[in-house]
Amino acid sequence: MRRRDAALLLCLVAAQPALAQTPKPAAPPSNAARPHPEFLVNTAWLAAHLAAPDVVVLHVGRTDSAYRAGHIPGARFLPLSAVATTVRGIPNEFPPQDSLAATFRDLGVGDRARIVIYGDDPGLFAARAWVALDLLGQSGRTSLLDGGLARWTAEHRPTETTLRMSSLEPFTARWQADRVVTAAWVRSHLGDRGVVLVDARPVDRYAGGHLPGAKSLFWVENLVSRDDPVLKPMRTLHEELWQATGADAPEARTVVTYCQTGMQASHDYFVARYIGYPDVRLYDGSFSEWTSLAPAGDYPVERTGP
Numbered sequence: 001m002r003r004r005d006a007a008l009l010l011c012l013v014a015a016q017p018a019l020a021q022t023p024k025p026a027a028p029p030s031n032a033a034r035p036h037p038e039f040l041v042n043t044a045w046l047a048a049h050l051a052a053p054d055v056v057v058l059h060v061g062r063t064d065s066a067y068r069a070g071h072i073p074g075a076r077f078l079p080l081s082a083v084a085t086t087v088r089g090i091p092n093e094f095p096p097q098d099s100l101a102a103t104f105r106d107l108g109v110g111d112r113a114r115i116v117i118y119g120d121d122p123g124l125f126a127a128r129a130w131v132a133l134d135l136l137g138q139s140g141r142t143s144l145l146d147g148g149l150a151r152w153t154a155e156h157r158p159t160e161t162t163l164r165m166s167s168l169e170p171f172t173a174r175w176q177a178d179r180v181v182t183a184a185w186v187r188s189h190l191g192d193r194g195v196v197l198v199d200a201r202p203v204d205r206y207a208g209g210h211l212p213g214a215k216s217l218f219w220v221e222n223l224v225s226r227d228d229p230v231l232k233p234m235r236t237l238h239e240e241l242w243q244a245t246g247a248d249a250p251e252a253r254t255v256v257t258y259c260q261t262g263m264q265a266s267h268d269y270f271v272a273r274y275i276g277y278p279d280v281r282l283y284d285g286s287f288s289e290w291t292s293l294a295p296a297g298d299y300p301v302e303r304t305g306p
Contacts, residue, residue, distance in 0.1 A: 066120035070159035092261040101173040110169035118145040122229035137174025194253035200264040219267040258283035
């Protein structure tokens, strides 16, 4: 019996070094995506919280005609021009931060309410407003309505035509200046393997000319369809669409989205933030500004089409 116990003890002692040398799990890379599911709410959630005093719903449109025809009960109208205006001849740019902050102050969203955004299009308008709030440091309490007004009405949920008036509420802006980049910034990072450029335009526009090294991800690919504009499942977005851009590469640090004038890029920006890439930025001037600077040199264009 003693010999058996001694043999067992020797086996345990012999096993100790092997156990001690077992490697610890590797830490996730610094650019690993950490999802933000709270950036999206579905129609069932909104229906259940529509009467809550701490929920503010915003309807974004080019004009208020669709809003007047029928909007989600209690929604306040946000004109697209408040978050996409012409600056130095470039259309669809963000206005100065003071103007942006004043817009949301005037809408009465305050500093505590949960903000839910939709538009009268398949998703670009709402995404643009969400990015505006992200720049103002308020994305943590802001969500897009998945499927927007199209999904809401398809489910025969109620709408109203009442025009909702807003009262001024204090609104604290915490400007995130580094989330919008300039043409000079992009030019200085061309060829930087840590910067992933994502072109949100249709594939044929991308093929006809794009920023050097950029990958194509047409913003509509994030949706189930234009008619049913809900986002594809998170895993599909990440593994079947965004990994192909190189955003998950070990050396990748920053994702920069762009399009023609910044609108379509706003949707890709939102999805990249929703997936959880840690450093996402928007080149708001986009290809329209880039090509206007090209004659001056140092702003090259790459083509993959004829």
